[in-house]
Amino acid sequence: MAISIRDIVIRIFVEGIADQVFLFDIIQYWYGLDGDKKNFLLKIRDDQYVQILKSGDKGDSGGKSYYITKEGWEKQKTQFGFPGTNLIIIDSDDGREETLAALRGTIDISDFPFDSQLYLWPDNQSNGELENLLERIINPENQPILHCWSAFESCISQIEGRTLTLPANKTKVYAYLETLLGDSNSEKEKIKERNRDYTNPNHWNLDPTNTNLSPLKTFLDRHLLDNSITL
Secondary structure, X not given: OOOOHHHEEEEEEEOOHHHHHHHHHHHHHHHOOEEEOOOOEXXXXXXXXXXXXXXXXXXXXXXXXXXXXXHHHHHHHHHHOOOOEEEEEEEOEOOHHHXXXXXXXXXXXXXXXXXXXXXXXXXXXXXXXXXXXXXXXXXXXXXXXXXXXXXHHHHHHOOOOOXXXXXXXXXXXXXXXXXXXXXXXXXXXXXXXXHOOOOOOOOEOOOOOOOOOHHHHHHHHHHHOOOOOOO
16 A cells, blocks of 8 residues: 555554554444555545554653653654644553653643543543453453453462462453464464454454443544544
8 A cells, every 4th residue: 555644644653563453443343444454554535544653662751661752752753744633542551640741741742732632541531551441342241251360360369478470461361362262373373462353243342332432432533533534
C-alpha cells in the first residue's frame, strides 16, 4: 500500500504490538474499514488513512518507564510533521494523574490537547493496562478459564516461606488463548501478540454496546466520525 505522509489524517500512538493489533482489529470490526494489518493502516476514504504507530523505545521519566519519551516524541514529530489528528492510547498503570504528569513533562501542551486526544487503558479512568480490558471482554462462556487462573494465583500467594512473583497479566492472556487453541505449531503462533485475532467471537466479545468497551467506542467515534471525515 503506497501512501504518503499527507494521506495519514489520523495517527494513533500506542506502546507496543499488542495495542496495535487490538486497535486495528477493533477499528476494522466496528467501522468496516479496509485495512493493511502488516502496516497497521486503515482506509477511511480515498487517500485518507488511519495509522496505528508504536510511540518509541522506553525511557525513564520521573522514575517510571514510559514508551513515549521526549526524544521519541520529537523524533516522531520530525518524521511526520504531525499533520492531521494525533491520538495517544497507552496504559494508565498506577493512575491517570501520574501518567498525565509524566506525559506533560514529555510533550509540549501546544502539540497535544490531552483532554480530548489521550485515552488510557483500560477504560480512561481506572488504573491498569490493556490486559485488564482484554480480561473483561473475553467470551462469557470462557469465564471459567479465568476462574481457574484466579485459583492458581491464590494458591501461589499462600505458599509460605518464599517470596514469589505472580505472573503478569500478559501471561494470563497467553494462558487463556493457549487453552482455547490447538497444540500444533500453527495454532501456537496464534497466541502471540502479533498474530492474534480479536475479531474471533469464540474468544472475544467486541460488541460496541459492551459496557467495558463503550468508553473506547465513544473516544474513537469522536475522531473517526468527525464531520470532516466520511466513512
